[in-house]
Amino acid sequence: MHRRPAVSTLRPGGRVGEGRPDTAWSGCHALVHAQENARLHTYENRVKESFDAIVPVLKQISAIQHDADFAIRAQRMARERLGFALPEVLLDDAWIEQLDMRNLFAWSVFETYRRFCDEAIMHAPLGNNDGMEFQEFLRQCGFHKLDVSPCSDGRLAHVIRYVLRLPYRFVRRRSYAGAMFDVEDSLEKWVRTELIRFREGRPNTADEPTRYLKTVVYHYSSVDPDHQGCAAHGSDTVRAMQCGVDRLRGFQQAVENTYCCGASIDKLLLGMDTDTDSIRIHMPDDNGGVSPENYIDSLELYDATLHMSATAAERWIVDRVNEKGGTVLPAGMARFMVYLLTNNLSQLEYVRRYHGGHYEDIGHSERFIGAGIGFEEVQLRNLTFFSYMNTVEEAAADLDVGIRIFTSLNVSHGLPIPVVVRFDYHGDVPGARERAGQRCGRVTDALHGRYRELTDRGLLHTLRVIRNIDAADSIEILGSSVKTTATMMGVHG
Amino acid sequence: MHRRPAVSTLRPGGRVGEGRPDTAWSGCHALVHAQENARLHTYENRVKESFDAIVPVLKQISAIQHDADFAIRAQRMARERLGFALPEVLLDDAWIEQLDMRNLFAWSVFETYRRFCDEAIMHAPLGNNDGMEFQEFLRQCGFHKLDVSPCSDGRLAHVIRYVLRLPYRFVRRRSYAGAMFDVEDSLEKWVRTELIRFREGRPNTADEPTRYLKTVVYHYSSVDPDHQGCAAHGSDTVRAMQCGVDRLRGFQQAVENTYCCGASIDKLLLGMDTDTDSIRIHMPDDNGGVSPENYIDSLELYDATLHMSATAAERWIVDRVNEKGGTVLPAGMARFMVYLLTNNLSQLEYVRRYHGGHYEDIGHSERFIGAGIGFEEVQLRNLTFFSYMNTVEEAAADLDVGIRIFTSLNVSHGLPIPVVVRFDYHGDVPGARERAGQRCGRVTDALHGRYRELTDRGLLHTLRVIRNIDAADSIEILGSSVKTTATMMGVHG
Numbered sequence: 001m002h003r004r005p006a007v008s009t010l011r012p013g014g015r016v017g018e019g020r021p022d023t024a025w026s027g028c029h030a031l032v033h034a035q036e037n038a039r040l041h042t043y044e045n046r047v048k049e050s051f052d053a054i055v056p057v058l059k060q061i062s063a064i065q066h067d068a069d070f071a072i073r074a075q076r077m078a079r080e081r082l083g084f085a086l087p088e089v090l091l092d093d094a095w096i097e098q099l100d101m102r103n104l105f106a107w108s109v110f111e112t113y114r115r116f117c118d119e120a121i122m123h124a125p126l127g128n129n130d131g132m133e134f135q136e137f138l139r140q141c142g143f144h145k146l147d148v149s150p151c152s153d154g155r156l157a158h159v160i161r162y163v164l165r166l167p168y169r170f171v172r173r174r175s176y177a178g179a180m181f182d183v184e185d186s187l188e189k190w191v192r193t194e195l196i197r198f199r200e201g202r203p204n205t206a207d208e209p210t211r212y213l214k215t216v217v218y219h220y221s222s223v224d225p226d227h228q229g230c231a232a233h234g235s236d237t238v239r240a241m242q243c244g245v246d247r248l249r250g251f252q253q254a255v256e257n258t259y260c261c262g263a264s265i266d267k268l269l270l271g272m273d274t275d276t277d278s279i280r281i282h283m284p285d286d287n288g289g290v291s292p293e294n295y296i297d298s299l300e301l302y303d304a305t306l307h308m309s310a311t312a313a314e315r316w317i318v319d320r321v322n323e324k325g326g327t328v329l330p331a332g333m334a335r336f337m338v339y340l341l342t343n344n345l346s347q348l349e350y351v352r353r354y355h356g357g358h359y360e361d362i363g364h365s366e367r368f369i370g371a372g373i374g375f376e377e378v379q380l381r382n383l384t385f386f387s388y389m390n391t392v393e394e395a396a397a398d399l400d401v402g403i404r405i406f407t408s409l410n411v412s413h414g415l416p417i418p419v420v421v422r423f424d425y426h427g428d429v430p431g432a433r434e435r436a437g438q439r440c441g442r443v444t445d446a447l448h449g450r451y452r453e454l455t456d457r458g459l460l461h462t463l464r465v466i467r468n469i470d471a472a473d474s475i476e477i478l479g480s481s482v483k484t485t486a487t488m489m490g491v492h493g
Numbered sequence: 494m495h496r497r498p499a500v501s502t503l504r505p506g507g508r509v510g511e512g513r514p515d516t517a518w519s520g521c522h523a524l525v526h527a528q529e530n531a532r533l534h535t536y537e538n539r540v541k542e543s544f545d546a547i548v549p550v551l552k553q554i555s556a557i558q559h560d561a562d563f564a565i566r567a568q569r570m571a572r573e574r575l576g577f578a579l580p581e582v583l584l585d586d587a588w589i590e591q592l593d594m595r596n597l598f599a600w601s602v603f604e605t606y607r608r609f610c611d612e613a614i615m616h617a618p619l620g621n622n623d624g625m626e627f628q629e630f631l632r633q634c635g636f637h638k639l640d641v642s643p644c645s646d647g648r649l650a651h652v653i654r655y656v657l658r659l660p661y662r663f664v665r666r667r668s669y670a671g672a673m674f675d676v677e678d679s680l681e682k683w684v685r686t687e688l689i690r691f692r693e694g695r696p697n698t699a700d701e702p703t704r705y706l707k708t709v710v711y712h713y714s715s716v717d718p719d720h721q722g723c724a725a726h727g728s729d730t731v732r733a734m735q736c737g738v739d740r741l742r743g744f745q746q747a748v749e750n751t752y753c754c755g756a757s758i759d760k761l762l763l764g765m766d767t768d769t770d771s772i773r774i775h776m777p778d779d780n781g782g783v784s785p786e787n788y789i790d791s792l793e794l795y796d797a798t799l800h801m802s803a804t805a806a807e808r809w810i811v812d813r814v815n816e817k818g819g820t821v822l823p824a825g826m827a828r829f830m831v832y833l834l835t836n837n838l839s840q841l842e843y844v845r846r847y848h849g850g851h852y853e854d855i856g857h858s859e860r861f862i863g864a865g866i867g868f869e870e871v872q873l874r875n876l877t878f879f880s881y882m883n884t885v886e887e888a889a890a891d892l893d894v895g896i897r898i899f900t901s902l903n904v905s906h907g908l909p910i911p912v913v914v915r916f917d918y919h920g921d922v923p924g925a926r927e928r929a930g931q932r933c934g935r936v937t938d939a940l941h942g943r944y945r946e947l948t949d950r951g952l953l954h955t956l957r958v959i960r961n962i963d964a965a966d967s968i969e970i971l972g973s974s975v976k977t978t979a980t981m982m983g984v985h986g
Binding site for chain 1: 676677681684685687688689691692693699743746747750751752753754756883884885886887919921922923924925928935936939
């Protein structure tokens, strides 16, 4: 396996400049992994094309719905261009009534999602899952767990695997509108993490002075800052940033005041430009907090180090981090910041090479809403609006943001909002599967209840999914609001 | 302070028969604490009378509402007989329209609840809060935490302090309809408990082989078994019992399969007759489970030991527990069972002495619904229907049971259902108060949303309450659905 220079130069034993990925690409940054970029781009393209083929194919199918051999031709088109056949029942009676395009659209999105998951789980197309190595590096930096809360916004859905180039299976990701994570939820995870250190010595024993690292990723738009920033914060970058600072402090205080004996966490605030995928890393301030003003922008680093050798570039980054961080920046945290900034250089080049420096879709163009707990395989920009949640009641504000986005994306064109409701569970625990299924049903009912008007008009469709994360299993589909049995047509009732 | 014989005889150092509470009561059981009974009964009476005075007083006030000096007379009656004045605005315009008795009723219940809480928190009228002694006894039995899930039913609201005579501040009580506790919630509490043992050595260090003891209390009715049993299980005692067995096993498996290295819990199943307050304690079976069939009934013990000396009675109970439990019953658990059975003898005598052997109100007669997390001071039978919950969405089934009960108790007479929504919080944690307040508001909105028809007819009223459990503070009222400002009357809008 090819070693990633960005990591190897920073890890003990790795030599600076070692294993520059390839020289075939001209003009690329010395610390960038161009080969990985190419692989990630192929994957992104393929997945997005599979979702984006749905509308044109359904348009063509709609156009021929009154032809004599309609069903046969429709299935041929679907199989050829979407890769799967459509449910017969959705096609059969098109000659009597109009084809129900909303049902067909929702069904096709769900089927594409299912196929996407199967591939992601079976073939690991995203690579970079060397968790042991990452966990060891994290430990050397002084952390035993990385917990990241980005915004729910689909333009950050790729933040873990693409923007920060992290092994996504070894990072806890919990997305919330405005990155406003739930303090109690994080506290619960902190408690579980610490108990496992005490009981099982995983990932390291509790006497090692490592910390739980909580990270918030807020976002902004360099191209259209007033309109394409974070909807939850009214596109106000300063507010998004300050809320991140406050929430991190709130979590830290919750840990410190709930548990004694020096219990605490470490905090990290990142900003992300959703147009260029550049990041800002905020430095600590003198009072143990995070500074809103003092940060390093990866774009600046990229430009400054573009023509340097790998060794010189890395030196430059290290110096810049130390200079910005000053004496209050711990060495381990500085090292981790250098790692993230260096990783991000690859993504900057990815956006330059494949998207002309900034994305064409600077606004929302998510393909579905993902609600519940799971979705770790979704690591692609603008694929999914996430709502990490246990109940619609608690996540109502987040879901409202998602529904508003999709009202503009889909409903305004007469297309339904596809929502995948998913709860992952530990199959080792008896009864956990049943409980996940019940939760899935409860949340689905509450969703249709909250957005009844959309439901009644066929403009909100849900897929119910669970997954056993103790096995390498694929997802398990429990059902869907798209009726694919004959009863929906009134044949049996 | 008078020592309770039931405890002292069982505790190391305590001599059997020592400190028999009093001899003034003739014919009472040698192990019964009659003085405590008298005190508990005075308290129960006083609290219930304060709630039960509301309807007669409001009836009288209603009868005089068109008299000239109505407001003055009404306030005098309220102050004299309820102990507080009514909000002027609810009385002022009675000459124009009818008095709004629903508002007055709900307001009075909430005010009575507030005064009840203040007394309970300030003056500790329930006594028996020697937690250190209890915790030490628990530890000697092999446990470090007692977590009890009774049914939400108000007829079990006194199970901790009256029926089992435990120091209620040192027992975790989480009530659910049918005693069907949430496995994930208990698991979370288990994790927190274990972490504190590891980190802080409280209540004992993690290397001591004590266990978390999870207890389920199902219930039945000896007087009218087919109608006055557990509503959530259709008054089917066998089902209630079996569901308790299953849920306990589910929790144990969740702990064992989520955490390795011998992680587990101990299980205890209790049955309770809501007419006599007698209990059944179920014995372990040969396979590490709980036996539905093999149990000891405290009534049987009471009758058998009624004329014995304290020493003989205690010996008899110990023998009976050992005989029933056999070799699979650990000594510590046997000791704890003897303790509970002995404690319960006092309650049996309480019901005999003050209620003629079984309660008059064998059915429901709760005064309000308590929803949320808190209410530890509510330890009185039929005072409160509990719904332990974070969200209406998850607790919907439990709440439906409560609303059904109160539809029959109150709505059928034109009276509203009073719901106290309360969330206790840790005041040491910055932001926790605000989050508790937000949660309170969210749950209240969801309640009124779920039962909109009742709300619209003025038949569902809510009080929003939070409490800092890190202080000895009283409750804090955030607001209520009963409008007590002039705007409700349309004066200002």
